[in-house]
Amino acid sequence: MYQIPGYEIVEQLYFGVRTAVYRAFPIYSQTPVILKLLQKDRPTFSELVQFRNQYTLGKNLNISGIIKTYHLEFSQNRYILSMEDYGGISLAEYLPQQEQGLSLEQFLNMACQLAKVLQSLHQERIIHKDIKPANILINPQSQEIKITDFSISTLLPRETQEIQNPNVLEGTLSYISPEQTGRMNRGIDYRTDFYSLGVTFYELLTGKLPFLSKDAMELIHCHLAKQVVPINKVNPEIPAILSAIVSKLMAKNAEERYQSAFGLHHDLENCLTQLQETGEITAFELGKRDITDSFIIPEKLYGRETEVADLLAAFERVANPPESPLTK
Incomplete structure (x- = not known):
């Protein structure tokens, strides 16, 4: 020792x-x-x-x-x-100990706690940038959740990520948001944590990651362009509304995700209340309390539909040129 x-x-x-x-x-x-x-x-x-x-x-x-x-x-x-030391172990270590997996109520209790912690962090203008089961601790007796490891966290409302070799990217590739890869030409803000949290929720509810690959570039491509299989398609026992919450967290564009941890917590708490009172979770409108206190200008083009269509058409012509008679 x-x-x-x-x-x-x-x-x-x-x-x-x-x-x-x-x-x-x-x-x-x-x-x-x-x-x-x-x-x-x-x-x-x-x-x-x-x-x-x-x-x-x-x-x-x-x-x-x-x-x-x-x-x-x-x-x-x-x-x-x-x-x-509050007696906690990482979720990465805790989950394999649960032979029957997590119950819905246990998951929702964890999820509500995590949403509240992220709400507090984002109010302090801190972006964690590496949310994953290994950085989430749980006390097996009290079920209290805490987040650890702020080694790559940012005390900024927003930062710019550059394109880097996938082997030296900040964060963990299996959980990293599209914008955090540096390949979207957009800045990183607190909503990157929502994507990583969505991947974590996906793993907790299904027992596997949404994207699996040993190739780093393929994994990055999946985060950028591949749509995840909804949780309720992987595990039909998961309520559709809970699957929709996770899909919203994992939206490719930050504008389509939750805009506040408060709004996320409200929806998760609604699910937990329904489950405890009726034994089931029925559909409801997501994001009714999802109001952010930050002024963020969406990073997308407006009023340029014609120009974008022309660019895409030109790309298709170059990528798929007509067959030349000389090649026949």
């Missing part, structure tokens, strides 16, 4: 190429903490920036639904981040 001065290591929670995570007790206290440390003796500048970013954002946030950050230390030539 790895030794860290000043701490008694109790359990190794994660061991990866870049980071390792341990549960520990400080020698001066009986309050458990989570320690996250960089594996390399000489981490890259980018890795150091991300580690520092996680500490800075976590330290200055007072939101009950995120993991509190305590200290950033330097020991044995490694940076170590100490964080709150």
Whole structure:
């Protein structure tokens, strides 16, 4: 077991190429903490920036639904981040333990909590940019949900993403939004988190990801252009309205997604209330409370239908030229 001065290591929670995570007790206290440390003796500048970013954002946030950050230390030539330990494990670890899968009520309780946490984050103008089961923690006893890992999060209402090699993109390819790939010529705002949350919901409800590929470019293409199979087509036991909520979250264009976590929470809570009171979830109008407090100009063309049609027609002519008599 790895030794860290000043701490008694109790359990190794994660061991990866870049980071390792341990549960520990400080020698001066009986309050458990989570320690996250960089594996390399000489981490890259980018890795150091991300580690520092996680500490800075976590330290200055007072939101009950995120993991509190305590200290950033330097020991044995490694940076170590100490964080709150509330007895949680990641959803990526928790889900395989559920032999029967999640019940609808259990899922909706989790989903409502996540929507409220995102609402608090977005009110602070923070874009998480890496929502996925591995970064969502659940206490198995209390079922309390918290979000962790702000290493690539942004304290900006909006940012511009550049085209990059898919192997170095910020975020996780299986959960990344179309605009976060840098291949849509549009900025990133808080609505990128809704897409990643939609992918997470899809996985929680069906047991699999909406898009599966070992090829990074193919996966990016799926996020950009391929329509996802609705959840209720994959699992007919899922109510159609809940499937519609997830499809709305995963819309390719941010303007077609939910525009506020408050509106999302309202619809999820409606589903939960119906389920608890009647045992079923019937259809209702989505987004009735979906009102954003941000002024965002849609990034699409208006009044240019003729020009767009001409461009598409020209593209089709070039891509599919008529067969030349000389080639016959």
